[in-house]
Amino acid sequence: MGELAADKHVKYILAVEKRKDNFESAVLEHLRMNGAYWGLTTLDLLGKLDAVDSNEIIEWILKCQHESGGFAGNVGHDPHILYTLSAIQVLALFDKLNVLDVDKVSTYIAGLQNEDGSFSGDIWGEVDTRFSYIAICGLSILKCLDKINVERAVNYIISCRNVDGGFGCTPGGESHAGQIFCCVAALAITGALHYVDKDLLGWWLCERQVKSGGLNGRPEKLPDVCYSWWVLSSLTMIDRVHWISKEKLIKFILNCQDTENGGISDRPDDAVDIFHTYFGVAGLSLLEYPGVKAVDPAYALPVDVVDRIFFGK
C-alpha cells in the first residue's frame, strides 16, 4: 500500500518555494499567495513549518497589500478576496496576525458584500459563493464577523442550495464539491448548519467515492485528489464521513504521490503540484493518518492554529 513520503514532500515544497525560473512558476506567479498558503499549511501539518524563514515570507506578504486593504496574488498584481484570505491564513500559521492593520483588511472584505448578501471577488463584481466563504472565514479569523450582515450572507448561501442537498456558485448553479465545501464551511462558521440536510447531502457526497477509492467532484466525473479535501471536509463538518471507505481513499491518495521526487498529483502518475500536495496531505489528516497533524475542516488550518485563535491557548 505504501506510506506517506513526508520528507520527500517537505523537500518538494521547499524547492518549489525557491524556484522562480521555470515556466510553471511564471504562469502561476499571479497566485503565489495561494501557493504560499498551500505549501506552508502542508509544512505545518507535517510538523515542519520551522523549515522556512517566516520573516522573509511575512515581508513579502505585506508588499502584496494594496491601499484598499486587500492583498494581491503577488507583488504588482491587483487585490482580490482570494489572496486576502490566503494572506490572513498564512499569518495565522505564523501566529503573526498582529502585523495586520485588522481594521483596514476587514473593511476591504466587508466592503465587498452586496445588497443581496452575496460577495464580489473584487471591485469588478464577480459573484460566487466561494467569496462568501472567504469573507466569512477571513473575518472570523480576524474576529470581525460582525462587520458584515451575517443574516443576509447566510440567506444568499441558502439561495444557492439545490434539490440534491448540494450548493452551487450562484443561485441555480449545479452542485459541485468545491462550492459545497465553501457553503458548508461558511454555514459551519456562522452556526447555521441546520440549513443543511445532512442525510441528503451526505449521500450525494459519499457517492463521490468511485471504484478506485478516489473521490470525484460531481457525478460521472473522474476522481481527483483535491476532492479528498472538498468532499471529505464537507462530510466531516456534517458528521457523515463514516459513509465512505476511509481505507480505500487513503490508498488512493498515497498512490498519487511521487515517492521519488516528492509532491502529490491529481491522479496516479500525473504531474505533481503544490495544490494537490496540500489537498492530499489535508485529506490524510482528516482520515487521521498517523504523523499528520489534525486539520480544521472549516478553516482549512491546523486545529491548534484555530484553537489558538478562538480559545487563546
Place this chain on the structure above:
Amino acid sequence: MHGRPRKPLKPVDEAAVAAKAEKLRALQSEFLSNHQNKIYSKEAVELSAKLLEINPELYTAWNYRKLAVQQNLAQCESDPESVNSILNEELKVVENALRQNFKSYGAWHHRKWVLEKGHSSMDKELGLLDKFQAMDARNFHAWNYRRFVAALMKRSDEDELEHTQNMIDKNLSNYSAWHNRSVLLSNLMKKAAPGFTSKDEVLTREYELVREALFTDEDDQSGWFYHLWLLDQTVRSEFPLLVSSWPVEGSDISLPAADYLDGCASMNVFHYSSRNFPLVLYFNQSVRGVNSSTVSVSCGFNLNADLIWKPLSSNDSQSAKVWATHLAIPDAELHSSEAYQVEVKVGFSQGIVSTTGVAYGHPSQISFQLHLQKAPVESGQDSRFGRIQWKDDCFAVYEPGSAEPDLVNLLDNLTIKNEVESTASTWQARIIDDETNIFRDLLDCKIGKLTVARLLTAYNSLRPLDKPVHCKEVLELYSELMKLDPSHYQYYKDNHSLVLLQQVTSSKESLLSRCFHYRDSTLSTNGSPLCLRLNNLGISQLGSFEKLLWVQMLDLSNNELQSIEGLEALQLLSQLCLSNNKFRSFTALESLRYLKSLKVLDISQNEIGSHSIDTTRYLFRSPLSHSVGSCDWNINYLSSKTYWEAFFVLKDMGLTQLDVAGNAITSKSFNVFLEKLLPTLKWLDGVEVN
C-alpha cells in the same frame, strides 16, 4: 494543474523551456508596468491580449482590459460603431482565452461584463453556448453563462426546460441537464404556470423521463438524485402538522407535591426537582411562531406568567420541529389528590408557520389530567436512590398491572390523529406503487435495491397512523446493500438502524416488551422507575423520537451510535446510558444541553479522546461557530479550556451520577475537573464523591 502526465511524453528541451519562461516573465513585467502607469495605448492593450492567450488565469490583465475599455468608451462618446468595435474586440479576446482554457473564471466573467454593457446579439451568445455545450455538456461555466444570457433575453422557463430536454435526449448521462431541469421545474411549479399546476401530472411525466436514465446504465448516477427529488416531491407533506406530544392526549399524571429529590417514579409519577412540568410539541417539519398566543394552555391553577415556548434546536432562528415549555407547578397548599384538567390548544389562532411559509391550518387539542400528590410519609427520610447500575440483573420485565393502565393507553395514543391524513392522496400512493413495481425489475443492482427500499419506506410515511409494512424486506435490502457496496457500508447501516427503530416503536406490544422496572433494594417496586431498553440492537443512528417523548429512563448501551441528534425532544429524560458505543467527542453530546432533567449519565466505554478529528465540532454550540457569547472560563480551574467540549456540555447540568471510564480522555486531572464542574455529583465512575 490537472491531467498532465508525470513523465513527459517527449524529452524536455530544458533550454527552450527556460527561454519560454524568460519571455513570459518579460511580458508580464512589461504588462504590470503598463498597468501601474495606466498606459492604455494600442500596443499596451495588445500585449495584454497576447498574455491572456497564453495565460487566461492572469486576472490582473482582465482588470486592466476593463479599465482600458472604460477609458476608450469614454473617449468615443457613444458613437455606436466605435462602441461595437471596442466591445467586439473584447469578445474576441475572451473567445481566444476560452479556447486555451474554457474553464477560466476570469474569461467568462469578462464576457458577462462586456455583455452587460448592452452589446452582442444574444442569439449569437446562444450559438456560442451551443458550441461549448457540444464540446462539453458538463461545463458548469457554460450552464451558468446560459442562465445569465437567458435572463438577459428574458427567455421563458418553459423554453429553457425544453433545452434541458434536448440535452437529455442527446445524452441521458448529463447530470447538469437534470440539475437545470430541477431548477426550472421547481420554479414553474412554484408559480403554478399553466401546464404545471397538477403535481400528479408533472411528477408522473418526470418519473417516466428519468426512468430510462436509471435503467440504461445501472452504474451511471446522472438520474439518481433527480429521481430521489421526485420521490421527495411525491411524499413531502406540504402542511405543518402536529405529530405527537407530551403529555399524550387523555393521560392521567401524578405529580409529587413536594420536592422529591431523586425519588423515583413509576410510569405516571414524575420527579422534577424544580417542579417544572414539561409540555412538548413535536411537528412533522420545522415551524416557527409557537408561543403563548398561538398555543393556549389552560388548567385549574393559575399560571404566573405567559408560558415561554422554546424551539429545541441549536440555532437562533426561532424555528424547530420540536418545541417545549414548562408549567410551574404551584406549592402544595392546594388540596392533594385533586385532579386538574389541562387543555393545550395548538394553532387555534394564526401564527404558526412552517419554514417553507405554509401556515399551520389543523388546530389540535390535547387534554390530560394532573393529580397533585401529597408527599408520602417517608419523604422526610432519605428516599434517595442508590447508584444506578445498568446491568441486566437490575432490570425486571415490566408486567402491566391494574395500577398502571396509563402506560398502555399512552402507547396506544403516541401518534396524533390528524384528519388530513385520512384523505390520503391517492395519487401519491398510486405513484409509489407504480414505481415500486417498476423498480422491482432492477433488484439485482445497487440503485434498484436502494430505490425499492426508499419507495417502501416512503409508502409507510404516507400512512403514519397505520403500522409500517414491508419492514423486514427493507431491512433485508439494506443488509444486501452492505454486502454489495461495502465502500458505503455505514450509509446502509445507518438507514437500516432507522428502519429497525421504526419497527421497534411501531406497536405498543413491541415497546412494552422493551420496558423494564429498575430494581433497587431500597425501594419497593411501586416507586421504581420504568426504563426503555434499546440496548444491544446494533443500531448506528437514532430516530423515531416522536414515539419516545414519554421516556424518562433510557438504555442505549452496546450499540454503534456516534451521535444522539434528535434526543433533545425527550424532555423527561433523567437517566441515560450510552456506554459501549462509538462516541468520539463531547461535542457529539450537544443534545444533552437541552435535557434539564438529566441526573444520571453513563458514557463509559466509548472513544472520547481517541480521535484527532472531531466530526461534530461544528454541530455544537461554541465560539468556533459563533453560537455562544463570550464565555466565563474562569470557574476557578485552568483545565476548562483543555476540556472545553466537556465544559460546555456539562456546565449547566445537575448530574448526580456520571460514568466516563473507558474513554481515552479520562485521567486524574479530568476527573478533578469534572468534580469541580458538577457540584451536584454524588458518584463519579462508581466512586462516591467527597
